[in-house]
Amino acid sequence: MIRLRPGLLAILLAVLVGVFMLLPLLAVIPVSFTPKRFLSVPEGELSLRHYRTLYEDREWLEGIWLSLRVGLMSAGFATALATFFSLGIWMFRPRFAGVLMGIALLPMVAPPVVSALTLYFFLITLTQMNGVFAYDTMMGVALAHSVMIVPFAVVLVSVSLAQVDRRMDLAARAMGAGLGTRVFKVILPNIKFGVITAFFLTFVLSWEEIAVTIFITSVEAVTLPRLMWQGLRDNIDPAIAAISVVLIVIVTAVVIGRAVFAALKERRV
Amino acid sequence: MTRYFRPMILLAPLLIFLALAYMLPFAGVIGWSFTRPEPGLQNYTAALTDPLILSVFWRTLRICVMVTVISVIMGYILALLWVRGSPLVRTLTELCILIPFWISVLTRAFGWLALLSSRGLLNGWLEGMGVIEDPLRLVRNEFGVIVGMVHFMIPFAVFPLASAMRTVDERVLMAARGMGASRTRVFWQVFVPMTAAGLMGAALLVFVFAIGFFITPAILGGGRSVMVAELIYLRIFQSPDWGLAAAVSVILMVAISALLALLLKQLSPKGGDR
Secondary structure, eight states, X not given: OOOOOOOHXXXXXXXXXXXXXXXXXXXXXXXXXXXXXXXXXXXXXXXXXXXXXXXXXXXXXXXXXXXXXXXXXXXXXXXXXXXXXXXXXXXXXXXXXXXXXXXXXXXXXXXXXXXXXXXXXXXXXXXXXXXSSOTTSHHHHHHHHHHHHHHHXXXXXXXXXXXXXXXXHHHHHHTTOOHHHIIXXXXXXXXXXXXXXXHHHHHHHHHHOOHHHHHHOXXXXXXXHHHHHHHHHSSOOTHHHHHHHXXXXXXXXXXXXXXXHHHHHHHXX | OHHHHHHHHHHHHHHHHHIIIIIHHHHHHHHXXXXXXXXXXXXXXXXXXXXXXXXXXXXXXXXXHHHHHHHHHHHHHHHHHHHHSOHHHHHHHHHHHHHHHHSOHHHHHHHHHHHHSTTSHHHHHHHHTTSOSSOOOXXXXXXXXXXXXXXXXXXXXXXXXXXXXXXXXHHHHHHHHHTTOOHHHIIIIIIHHHTHHHHHXXXXXXXXXXXXXXXXXXXXXXXTSOOHHHHHHHHHHXXXXXXXXXXXXXXXXXXXXXXXXXXXXXXXXXXXXX
């Protein structure tokens, strides 16, 4: 069958839009090699000093390390909560499933700045009660990030649950398996990949989270995005160009790797 | 009893967590809006009458409308190629959408600074070629905000548009061609109307996202073209006025809930459509 392909004009316009999409990412590369201390395009001389800053400067290392720990904690916690919640909805189909789902997705649909103010209120209230889960602490950030990322984990786990055959669970139940056995021995092994994907995605979301982080940290718990934000607001530090290039290279490698993998798989079938 | 109790073992942890960490604190924020600095409705009257705050609302609305229109048009072009292009074109388009999509909002805002600032690449080229003498002012103003926001929103416009385009039946297009319609006519009179629901969905989604968007406007606007989200930030941390920030947040939340209700209505399948 003949397909109606997009015309030349559409392709031309799309090339322009595609360039628009990639241009700011490419613009970061030359700037990261500037020998100067401020945002500038190198003229002739290139320098790696801003890359060196990334692994010599304690500030950057601590930011990366903090973001890693917060990401692992909040992704683990959020994925666990979301997995049990999605299982509950899937197995028992409770009466107000739609409303319960709506509550679980609330932080995702609310504007980030409203969530940020809400979590700011939450953490300064907690600060009056304890010093661990408090404003401007690692555990406080992890707790706030958990709130923000939990809806995404719920969506992903629910999607992979939707593909599980219910008869399997019914069979297990008919054979006398208890709730624990059904969850851990029957259903969880079948949605393993969904749960792992949820963990991975929520980790990335926490790693990148900035809108809420700005509201709930000041000088102690400075995550990597928070450090970048400071550098962008005041004077523009070219070290941000260097870290940006590193992040862009990682993302590009993963996205292209996935595309190649998908193409190879398609060809084999 | 167990019938009602057992689901709760699984459902309760998340619900309790969100109730304590999100819903209760939001009630607290609503409380602030009525009690700070003193009990009353003065925060809401201020938010809705103070010319300075009103101008922020209007600017937000204006910028969001422009961002929505531009992102949806650009997203439509990309989605078209993503869905209907040849395999190679499809892969290339996918990379143009997915690579920026996965890159953090800060990195993307920085990319625009590197490109558009007075010492950035674009001004460097233009000066080098002798087109301009003084650097153009392209960021830290409304232009920069719109460019950065459009760049951020395009993927969010592409996803609903692409899924609307995938449902278009190829045979209808072929039939129109067979009846003698030109390619342009098939596009405008058959293809575009058939994806109208996707267009509406994409526009609403982008608009809802844009209206509460904080990071890109704050960085690329450079404090000069403040939008609603940055206003809340400034009222919390720079001119401590928590009551007003809370009132503006509540207004924002109400406005966005209304828009989301509209979006859900748009996305829910209509009877007899398919």
